[in-house]
Amino acid sequence: MINYITVLLVLFPLLGSVIVAFTRGEQVKKIALGFSLIELAMAVFAWTKFDYTNPDSQFIYNQPWIESLGIHFKVGMDGISFLLVLLTTVLVPLIILSSFRKEFRKPHALYALVLFMQTGLIGVFTSLDAFLFYVAWEAALIPIYFISAIWGGEDRIRVTFKFFVYTMFGSLFMLIGIIYLFIQTPGHSFDINQFYQVALDKGTQSWLFWCFFLAFAIKMPVFPFHTWQPDTYTTAPTVGTMLLSGIMLKMGIYGVIRWLLPVLPLGLMQWGQTALILSIIGVVYASIIAFTQKDIKRLIAYSSIAHVGLISAGIFALNVQGMQGAMIQMISHGINVVGLFFVIEIIFDRTKARESYLLGGIAAKAPILAATFLIILLGAVALPLTNGFVGEFLLLNSIYEYGVWYAIVAGLTIIFGAVYMLRMYGTVMFGKEGMASSTFADVIGTEKLVLFVICAMVIFFGFKPQYLLHISEASVNNLLEIIKLKMQ
Amino acid sequence: MTSIIIIAITAIVVLYLGLYKVKGALLPVSVLGLLGAEASLVCGWDKNISYFNEMLVFNNYAIAFSILLIATTILIFLMSGNYFEKISSNVAEYYTILLFALTGGITMVSFQNMTMLFIGIEILSVSMYIMAGIKKNDTSSNEAALKYFLMGSFATGILLFGIALIYGATGSFNLTEIAGKASEQPFLFYTGVIFMLIAMTFKVGAAPFHFWTPDVYQGAPTLVTSYMSTVVKTAGFAAFLRLFGSAFSSVPPIWTVTIAAMVVITLLIGNITAAFQQNVKRMLAYSSISHAGYMLIAILLLGQASPNAILIYSVAYSIASVASFGVIVAVKEHKGSDDLSAFNGLGRTNPVLAFVMTVALCSLGGIPLTAGFFGKFYIFGVAIAANYTWLIAIAVLMAAVGIYYYFKVIIAMYLRDSESGESIQLNGSYQFVLIFCVLVTILLGIAPSLITNIL
Numbered sequence: 001m002i003n004y005i006t007v008l009l010v011l012f013p014l015l016g017s018v019i020v021a022f023t024r025g026e027q028v029k030k031i032a033l034g035f036s037l038i039e040l041a042m043a044v045f046a047w048t049k050f051d052y053t054n055p056d057s058q059f060i061y062n063q064p065w066i067e068s069l070g071i072h073f074k075v076g077m078d079g080i081s082f083l084l085v086l087l088t089t090v091l092v093p094l095i096i097l098s099s100f101r102k103e104f105r106k107p108h109a110l111y112a113l114v115l116f117m118q119t120g121l122i123g124v125f126t127s128l129d130a131f132l133f134y135v136a137w138e139a140a141l142i143p144i145y146f147i148s149a150i151w152g153g154e155d156r157i158r159v160t161f162k163f164f165v166y167t168m169f170g171s172l173f174m175l176i177g178i179i180y181l182f183i184q185t186p187g188h189s190f191d192i193n194q195f196y197q198v199a200l201d202k203g204t205q206s207w208l209f210w211c212f213f214l215a216f217a218i219k220m221p222v223f224p225f226h227t228w229q230p231d232t233y234t235t236a237p238t239v240g241t242m243l244l245s246g247i248m249l250k251m252g253i254y255g256v257i258r259w260l261l262p263v264l265p266l267g268l269m270q271w272g273q274t275a276l277i278l279s280i281i282g283v284v285y286a287s288i289i290a291f292t293q294k295d296i297k298r299l300i301a302y303s304s305i306a307h308v309g310l311i312s313a314g315i316f317a318l319n320v321q322g323m324q325g326a327m328i329q330m331i332s333h334g335i336n337v338v339g340l341f342f343v344i345e346i347i348f349d350r351t352k353a354r355e356s357y358l359l360g361g362i363a364a365k366a367p368i369l370a371a372t373f374l375i376i377l378l379g380a381v382a383l384p385l386t387n388g389f390v391g392e393f394l395l396l397n398s399i400y401e402y403g404v405w406y407a408i409v410a411g412l413t414i415i416f417g418a419v420y421m422l423r424m425y426g427t428v429m430f431g432k433e434g435m436a437s438s439t440f441a442d443v444i445g446t447e448k449l450v451l452f453v454i455c456a457m458v459i460f461f462g463f464k465p466q467y468l469l470h471i472s473e474a475s476v477n478n479l480l481e482i483i484k485l486k487m488q
Numbered sequence: 489m490t491s492i493i494i495i496a497i498t499a500i501v502v503l504y505l506g507l508y509k510v511k512g513a514l515l516p517v518s519v520l521g522l523l524g525a526e527a528s529l530v531c532g533w534d535k536n537i538s539y540f541n542e543m544l545v546f547n548n549y550a551i552a553f554s555i556l557l558i559a560t561t562i563l564i565f566l567m568s569g570n571y572f573e574k575i576s577s578n579v580a581e582y583y584t585i586l587l588f589a590l591t592g593g594i595t596m597v598s599f600q601n602m603t604m605l606f607i608g609i610e611i612l613s614v615s616m617y618i619m620a621g622i623k624k625n626d627t628s629s630n631e632a633a634l635k636y637f638l639m640g641s642f643a644t645g646i647l648l649f650g651i652a653l654i655y656g657a658t659g660s661f662n663l664t665e666i667a668g669k670a671s672e673q674p675f676l677f678y679t680g681v682i683f684m685l686i687a688m689t690f691k692v693g694a695a696p697f698h699f700w701t702p703d704v705y706q707g708a709p710t711l712v713t714s715y716m717s718t719v720v721k722t723a724g725f726a727a728f729l730r731l732f733g734s735a736f737s738s739v740p741p742i743w744t745v746t747i748a749a750m751v752v753i754t755l756l757i758g759n760i761t762a763a764f765q766q767n768v769k770r771m772l773a774y775s776s777i778s779h780a781g782y783m784l785i786a787i788l789l790l791g792q793a794s795p796n797a798i799l800i801y802s803v804a805y806s807i808a809s810v811a812s813f814g815v816i817v818a819v820k821e822h823k824g825s826d827d828l829s830a831f832n833g834l835g836r837t838n839p840v841l842a843f844v845m846t847v848a849l850c851s852l853g854g855i856p857l858t859a860g861f862f863g864k865f866y867i868f869g870v871a872i873a874a875n876y877t878w879l880i881a882i883a884v885l886m887a888a889v890g891i892y893y894y895f896k897v898i899i900a901m902y903l904r905d906s907e908s909g910e911s912i913q914l915n916g917s918y919q920f921v922l923i924f925c926v927l928v929t930i931l932l933g934i935a936p937s938l939i940t941n942i943l
Contacts, residue, residue: 066935066936066940067937068940068941069940134856135856135857138857139856139857146902149902149903150902156903157899157903157904161895161899164891165888168891169885172887172888173884175884176868176872176880176881179865179868179872182869183869183872
């Protein structure tokens with residue numbers, strides 16, 4: 001059983017998706033939730049069997065798929081993959097649960113797409129075959145496009161179409177990179193280990209770097225490839241926004257760690273600094289824009305660009321702190337941003353407003369919401385003893401090692417970030433009673449449950465980050481050694 | 489050869505059946521004849537039989553493409569129940585002419601002698617001139633036929649020039665002999681090659697010789713359009729590759745620059761023009777130009793992988809085209825228009841039809857897990873192996889444009905609301921064809937090995 005756990009994790013949501021697609025009526029939500037909880041249970045089961053000391057992939061399942069091209073259905077998890085699989089399996093049930101009180105048109109289609117997307121996401125995080133990786137990459141894109149486009153808000157068709165064509169464009173370049181590497185592999189195979197062995201000259205790696213980086217940078221998104229993101233986050237239904245910001249953007253970061261760095265280290269030597277600078281520009285740029293946002297959903301969208309920029313800067317700094325910081329920050333950011341978007345959804349649901357000047361004085365009417373919102377927010381601004389702190393500390397530390405000035409710019413921006421987030425909190429929760437929020441009911445039922453779970457995670461991982469850190473430690477060290485070895 | 493005879497006889501029988509007004513028997517007889525032809529082809533697999541002093545050679549390449557041509561024709565015929573009756577009282581001539589065209593197509597993919605190439609192209613083209621103009625009282629149909637005929641004859645003339653020059657240079661019509669003596673008279677030979685290149689690109693509708701395509705495609709009845717964009721195009725490319733791959737492969741390919749330029753122009757014109765179309769049928773006409781561009785890449789980089797790449801691309805493209813044109817026919821019949829707005833809300837009123845269209849368009853756009861993805865995958869693979877990075881960059885950009893306009897239709901179907909809520913009823917064989925196309929598209933998208941290794 002345990003040897004098949006990875007392939008089960010990949011395919012089980014697909015089964016759920018098919019079943020949910022053919023179910024009608026009130027049960028749809030519960031069935032979808034059931035599937036995602038079983039998936040979570042499987043991931044937890046794998047956690048109990050996971051060997052932290054082993055840097056290589058575990059629970060490998062390898063089956064020939066298209067023999068003539070050397071394509072295998074090869075999945076497995078090392079520490080890096082496993083952390084992200086855990087993130088996905090934890091967040092999907094929370095996201096489904098968070099939508100329980102909302103009525104959707106054609107709910108069966110929505111939940112089927114959510115589960116289908118989970119297959120794509122876990123496929124991306126566990127693929128050990130470049131072709132499978134590409135297929136899963138696209139398989140994650142298509143459902144989220146439809147989720148955002150069908151159930152989204154104003155101007156959804158134009159906004160989501162831009163998102164779709166933009167990301168598709170990036171991934172086509174990645175496809176070219178993958179085919180090129182495939183032809184260069186000694187045994188004509190898409191296997192990741194063969195990709196790691198390909199030794200190309202500097203010039204080739206240089207353009208291949210951009211083929212891959214473009215795809216990943218659009219997904220994350222890194223400045224200046226971010227233009228699709230704020231609109232899409234704002235327009236998409238909250239379920240979609242949570243999937244996009246909580247999990248999907250990690251695909252880009254994961255892609256950099258898993259494929260870009262170890263396969264093209266010489267390309268990295270030439271362009272790593274450029275990528276790092278772009279990431280830091282993204283941090284500064286997004287923070288400044290976030291400062292001026294009136295729409296709180298948009299504000300969180302921009303703050304998300306800033307956070308991701310810091311993560312990607314930490315990765316391109318290429319040291320252990322940066323990489324480990326990126327790992328834990330991916331998890332924390334996923335949890336926090338889902339929590340933040342959920343709070344915004346709750347506020348919007350009751351007031352039909354997202355503009356901070358229409359809101360105010362909610363804390364007095366909804367103390368539980370105010371308290372949980374504060375905890376999540378503090379996690380997001382990286383207060384010590386919340387989950388955001390460790391990651392951000394490690395990331396800044398790694399950037400400091402890379403270059404002091406970069407760290408100063410990035411660090412100041414983080415403080416800046418705390419200011420606009422707290423200012424927003426102050427206006428919405430304490431400020432003068434807003435027009436839209438004159439009546440406001442506190443959170444109940446499933447809302448409470450989701451918020452409590454998220455707050456519990458924010459606090460728990462703030463105190464005990466090592467639970468997450470040591471999952472990926474061995475793999476991260478191993479990966480960095482591979483990269484350093486190939487750079488010489 | 490047996491297959492050509494069977495199809496020719498079927499065509500004549502159908503013509504007589506039409507004469508005696510046995511309308512109900514036309515379709516079954518045609519399909520039976522085609523199935524018989526398929527069977528005779530399958531029996532000849534791996535046997536490499538040549539006929540009439542090597543005029544035609546039925547090697548596996550020829551058989552694989554012939555099977556594809558016939559299968560596509562069968563699918564189109566199965567959708568035609570009642571379709572031709574509505575536009576004409578002489579239904580038999582549709583079947584007959586399409587069957588005759590098919591014999592031309594099979595000759596084109598199996599020729600070993602340039603005269604047979606010429607005969608095949610002429611049989612196919614003349615049939616298509618007639619089909620383009622078959623709506624006698626329709627001005628756009630007449631315009632299309634005239635345009636097609638004039639330009640097509642011109643291209644035929646150029647083809648003959650080319651054949652004559654090559655004969656002059658090598659003293660033979662036989663492909664293998666031409667390959668052996670290719671370098672004896674380089675000037676004559678290369679001039680001949682360029683002439684033939686121009687003629688062939690005209691026949692497959694690649695830019696800058698594509699001007700007939702949109703008008704002819706739009707002017708012809710939609711099912712005939714789907715025949716043109718699948719059978720005619722596949723036959724053209726198979727012949728193109730057979731000619732260049734066997735007769736002209738022994739000499740340094742001085743035509744690469746020419747074809748490379750054609751690929752770029754074709755991709756740009758086809759895709760960018762398609763992106764601006766508001767009529768779905770016309771959009772598919774332009775997109776078919778762009779597909780010619782992708783397939784030309786395989787001819788530009790002649791190599792061992794080329795036949796496979798072209799075959800996979802043709803299979804994926806033919807099946808997806810049949811399905812998408814099928815949906816267009818159904819929508820047009822019901823709503824009286826095939827503009828983009830006619831597709832609004834189809835996802836709600838006709839989920840199955842919308843799903844078929846979505847899969848077909850995804851395949852045409854090259855989304856993974858559809859057959860079309862592997863078509864592009866192989867073509868890109870050929871080009872990357874030959875280090876044509878710049879060309880691939882353009883091809884990828886254009887593929888993204890392609891996804892843009894294909895998804896416009898998908899967006900209309902799922903995200904926009906329609907005025908009328910009625911659903912479209914389809915007969916059994918029509919549904920069968922659409923579902924069959926979807927299944928094959930997905931099956932080949934998951935397990936392309938079924939066809940990737942047969943050549």
